[in-house]
Amino acid sequence: MNLKYLLIILIAGKLSSQKISGKILTEKKEPVSDARIGISNEDIGGITDKDGNYSIDISTVESSKILKVVVNGYEPFQIKLSDFAALKNHSIFLKEKSMNIEEVHIIPKKYVAKNFGTKNSKRVYCGYNSEDVNKIFQEYAIKVRNNKKLKIKKINVELSSVALEKPALLIFDVQNSINDYPGTSVVNETLKLTISNENIQNNRISLDVSDKNIWLNEDFFISVRISEDFKGKMYFGGNIFAFSKSTYFRNYFGEWKKYSSGEPSINVDVLVEK
Template identity: 40%
Template structure:
């Protein structure tokens, strides 16, 4: 009888302490789901990915309740809440869109000139990419490159030199722009989400270009980072070309940013620069 009671106590305790949370991530403005958003723990390489309808499931059983759960998406104010309060509260995460009053700016050709910054390599000998079948970390990986800047600039295009793409569905690619702090990415500078579908037919001469000239992406006299994530799950891989002996910055979910000085992915940008 004592043994049976002991087993029941252990099972009952396990049920009480198990904390798999199911919920949904939506935009507070229109209650529309935010697909493929990452939900994770601040400074931890751990989390979950919402599906195309914004639904998520995350196991918080063995996570310190004093740590913060977070969702970070360009164009939205970061969501952050202690795990204990989150477990006890509402599991529908409503993200507030950033509201920024931007004065209309007319780009006078006499005051601005165009440049291309970044890595333009098209070699197949150095490659960076996402291959979920090869590595589970690739499902949550975000990587990018840094840019030194002491001018007022407007971002026009983000370009990727792609050497190999195999996929069973269109890839949902998300870009983010971060400020720099202590040599690493810090706070998103975006006031709107930069997400686009990538398919093979959009790759021209080995380059995929995302035209953001209609967006209000300004970087004013500060160094910054441009990063890339594949948001949705897929069968296959995507590989970018790369250049040796340059820096790349990366993280998984919302873990700490890491820097490697081995090679850099072929990510470059077209910008308009104030004279």
């Protein structure tokens, strides 16, 4: 057999049985926690712990696929899987994005407070159970239709039921719309909220983002996911027979999927231009 083809077969065989571990760090060598590392358009990946450590099983992944890391506030990292697997050191260093933030002046008389999304908390719709490992890595999103200038003040989730065994970390994002699906983040940092049983008021959890300067003038998506160390149960309320709305969901960096005729109870408080 030609030596060239033998080497290709050996490399492919090694890749098909490989588990990769490493760290995700900033350029200053600071750990990046709760960062997702995964295979583009595949339901395969991992999430870093508080020290930036990750582990990802690529046993069933084609070597030609793309491995990626996307963290708000940093330049996206991506590399061909076979090239990454061949490296001796699998630590990933993220480069901070250069942000040009324009100052926005609000004239109170021109804006009005509104809420967009779903508020129903009486009916269980979707959520997380630490005993069901497959769903821990699922991310849910809703679409907000918009054609006016607005600023997001709060992101809210209405809970149907919750029983936490320890404080839980939720990670939110605001994304633009690409082909009617969640696209890229419009936020300059990771939006996190730690909650416990004691600080959940009226079955609602809220993240105040009024200081994040999130302005939009087109359709957008609000997404939420849970940290991988989640312990307990947390179920979102929702509208099951809302035929004009849809639920968007994915695992890791898998393709976004859409379930029509329903929406989880995720909503946003905004200031919108009259």
